[in-house]
Amino acid sequence: MRALKESLLELITETSTNLPPDVRAAVREGKAKEDAGTRSALALSTISNNITMAEENVSPICQDTGMPTFYVHVPVGVNQLEITRQIKAAIVEATKTGKLRPNSVDSLTGANSGDNLGEGVPVIHYEQWEHDEIDVRLILKGGGCENKNIQYSLPCELEGLGRAGRDLDGIRKCVLHSVYQAQGQGCSAGFIGVGIGGDRTTGYELAKKQLFRKVYDTNANPDLAKLEDYIMEHANELSIGTMGFGGNTTLLGCKVGSMHRIPASFYVSVAYNCWAFRRQGVTLSPETGEITSWLYKDEPEGTLQESSVEETESVSKESVREVVLTPPISEEAIRSLKVGDVVTITGGIHTGRDALHKYLMDHDSPVDLTGGVIYHCGPVMLKDQDDKWEVKAAGPTTSIREEPYQSDIIKKFGIRAVIGKGGMGAKTLAGLKDHGAVYLNAIGGAAQYYADCITGVDGVDFMDFGVPEAMWHLQVEKFTAIVTMDAHGNSLHRDVESTSLERLAKFKDPVFS
Numbered sequence: 001m002r003a004l005k006e007s008l009l010e011l012i013t014e015t016s017t018n019l020p021p022d023v024r025a026a027v028r029e030g031k032a033k034e035d036a037g038t039r040s041a042l043a044l045s046t047i048s049n050n051i052t053m054a055e056e057n058v059s060p061i062c063q064d065t066g067m068p069t070f071y072v073h074v075p076v077g078v079n080q081l082e083i084t085r086q087i088k089a090a091i092v093e094a095t096k097t098g099k100l101r102p103n104s105v106d107s108l109t110g111a112n113s114g115d116n117l118g119e120g121v122p123v124i125h126y127e128q129w130e131h132d133e134i135d136v137r138l139i140l141k142g143g144g145c146e147n148k149n150i151q152y153s154l155p156c157e158l159e160g161l162g163r164a165g166r167d168l169d170g171i172r173k174c175v176l177h178s179v180y181q182a183q184g185q186g187c188s189a190g191f192i193g194v195g196i197g198g199d200r201t202t203g204y205e206l207a208k209k210q211l212f213r214k215v216y217d218t219n220a221n222p223d224l225a226k227l228e229d230y231i232m233e234h235a236n237e238l239s240i241g242t243m244g245f246g247g248n249t250t251l252l253g254c255k256v257g258s259m260h261r262i263p264a265s266f267y268v269s270v271a272y273n274c275w276a277f278r279r280q281g282v283t284l285s286p287e288t289g290e291i292t293s294w295l296y297k298d299e300p301e302g303t304l305q306e307s308s309v310e311e312t313e314s315v316s317k318e319s320v321r322e323v324v325l326t327p328p329i330s331e332e333a334i335r336s337l338k339v340g341d342v343v344t345i346t347g348g349i350h351t352g353r354d355a356l357h358k359y360l361m362d363h364d365s366p367v368d369l370t371g372g373v374i375y376h377c378g379p380v381m382l383k384d385q386d387d388k389w390e391v392k393a394a395g396p397t398t399s400i401r402e403e404p405y406q407s408d409i410i411k412k413f414g415i416r417a418v419i420g421k422g423g424m425g426a427k428t429l430a431g432l433k434d435h436g437a438v439y440l441n442a443i444g445g446a447a448q449y450y451a452d453c454i455t456g457v458d459g460v461d462f463m464d465f466g467v468p469e470a471m472w473h474l475q476v477e478k479f480t481a482i483v484t485m486d487a488h489g490n491s492l493h494r495d496v497e498s499t500s501l502e503r504l505a506k507f508k509d510p511v512f513s
């Protein structure tokens with residue numbers, strides 16, 4: 001199998017940089033359902049542009065290239081140990097060339113292995129079959145959406161929906177609730193895989209496997225087909241919208257599978273995948289390891305065609321108030337901002353995520369952050385031929401993880417703006433008001449779009465935290481984000497959450513009885 005490593009490298013590169021046609025079609029359809037000029041329409045335009053940029057640059061669609069997870073079918077007699085070795089070699093290579101972010105972290109020490117290998121990483125599932133080809137499927141599912149997976153043990157009580165019993169109607173309630181609880185934090189609009197039954201482990205596995213179904217297939221089980229259609233129709237009525245901005249497009253796909261369980265257990269497991277739904281597959285020759293076919297490259301029938309970039313950009317430019325900010329930012333400039341304003345930043349900003357926020361609570365910052373901007377971001381960085389850092393992908397990470405620290409950090413260092421995605425909670429909202437700061441929501445997953453706004457790397461601190469967690473000092477030009485939490489106590493996230501809960505409650509009455 002001489003060509004095996006090259007074929008696997010191609011699979012990894014393609015998965016990370018080029019979204020499959022069925023996923024693109026679903027994004028296009030979602031975009032067509034949004035009213036032009038709304039925040040959600042603007043977000044979906046950015047997402048569409050980002051998808052095109054990633055393909056053209058052959059660079060990660062999103063900076064979080066996730067937990068590489070392979071499902072491999074092998075003919076009887078093929079050496080699985082050799083496949084594992086080649087998968088690992090291809091992973092290391094893809095990391096070196098910036099197709100994957102170094103994402104494998106020792107859970108106890110926090111040390112990043114730097115090459116995407118580690119205990120239990122990558123994840124590889126093998127199954128034998130009686131075909132004469134190898135089938136390798138890969139999913140790169142990022143952390144923000146993985147954190148929004150949820151497992152229900154029936155019967156249970158669900159906010160807004162009441163009792164979910166051990167029947168199809170109880171399952172219906174769980175699935176609707178799973179979309180509600182994700183809000184925009186898993187980079188909606190998303191796709192869900194649902195696993196009914198099994199135990200806690202196999203239930204989640206079944207849910208994840210559903211994500212390998214094509215977006216436009218029809219479930220062979222008529223009850224589950226009915227449930228999938230129902231969820232697609234009604235989950236979108238929750239009006240969570242893209243990035244949780246409110247709007248008509250919240251869910252782009254729903255696939256449900258079922259397996260047996262034991263009498264005492266009844267699990268409904270949901271795997272939530274962001275719009276950056278990176279899964280691909282190939283068949284390989286068992287003799288040479290060469291690719292014989294791609295499994296997710298065919299265009300689905302009857303879906304909308306791609307609209308042009310120019311068209312979508314002109315819509316967004318007309319309809320929004322744009323405010324330019326140049327750090328260091330004054331309190332006055334911040335207090336003049338309101339939820340809904342679009343901000344463009346030009347100047348210096350600093351990345352900071354989980355490790356940095358924890359550190360800053362009881363240490364000084366290596367740079368002056370007065371009037372500054374913190375960007376919740378773990379970029380993909382590579383050194384060029386002149387040994388200078390180059391940004392390969394740099395979208396926002398989920399901000400809510402910094403909720404315990406953010407308000408204190410804003411106060412301690414005089415920070416004026418926090419950029420992230422998915423919004424933050426009550427403690428931060430109060431902190432923004434008390435200390436004169438704003439929360440700016442960037443478009444999650446738009447890693448190429450934002451990398452393009454970064455014009456220089458001034459330096460880096462805390463490289464010992466690993467590339468994603470280090471504090472990168474960046475120069476940006478026209479970095480665009482939306483004010484979703486202002487210094488007057490307003491939060492779009494709080495509002496969308498409460499309206500979507502009201503809407504969820506409309507689905508309380510039995511449908512499948």
Ligand SMILES: O=C(O)C[C@H](O)C(=O)O
Nearest residue numbers: 064142143144378397398
């Ligand atoms: O780790 C990241 O860069 C982002 C993560 O996938 C997230 O959605 O929060």
Ligand code: SF4
Nearest residue numbers: 062142144187274445
């Ligand atoms: S940042 Fe968003 S798009 Fe990227 S992996 Fe996380 S959830 Fe997905």
